Amino acid sequence: MADDVFKALADSTRRRILDELVDRDGQSLFELCTRLVTKHELNLTRQAISQHLAVLEAADLVRPRRQGRYKFHDLNTEPLERALTRWLRPDHPEESP
Numbered sequence: 001m002a003d004d005v006f007k008a009l010a011d012s013t014r015r016r017i018l019d020e021l022v023d024r025d026g027q028s029l030f031e032l033c034t035r036l037v038t039k040h041e042l043n044l045t046r047q048a049i050s051q052h053l054a055v056l057e058a059a060d061l062v063r064p065r066r067q068g069r070y071k072f073h074d075l076n077t078e079p080l081e082r083a084l085t086r087w088l089r090p091d092h093p094e095e096s097p
Contacts, residue, residue, distance in 0.1 A: 002079075002082070004060075005083045006083065007055070007059065008055050008058070008059035009061075011052065013036075013044065013048075013049075013052050014052050014055060014056055016040050016042065017049070017052055017053065018056070018062075021062065022075060025075050026073070026074050027073055029046055032053075032073065033046050059079060060076055061075070061076055062075060062076065063076050
């Protein structure tokens with residue numbers, strides 16, 4: 001599972017998608033495409049953004065939600081937190097030499 005998270009984060013476009021979901025969660029594909037073009041000057045097709053979203057969904061970083069005819073994308077930080085806490089152990093004090 002952590003491998004999927006790091007694979008998803010390896011691409012700068014996917015990181016920008018996550019940034020946009022941090023700014024405003026629950027966006028449609030159209031909204032994400034518009035924000036990526038206007039804020040980041042990324043000229044990608046809706047199909048390309050959809051493929052990036054599929055990778056983020058496979059890593060469980062983005063969860064799709066249907067509401068009527070529309071599909072919204074919500075950020076899920078739990079997989080990222082699990083992957084990072086693997087190395088971050090604040091409950092274990094450093095051993096002195």
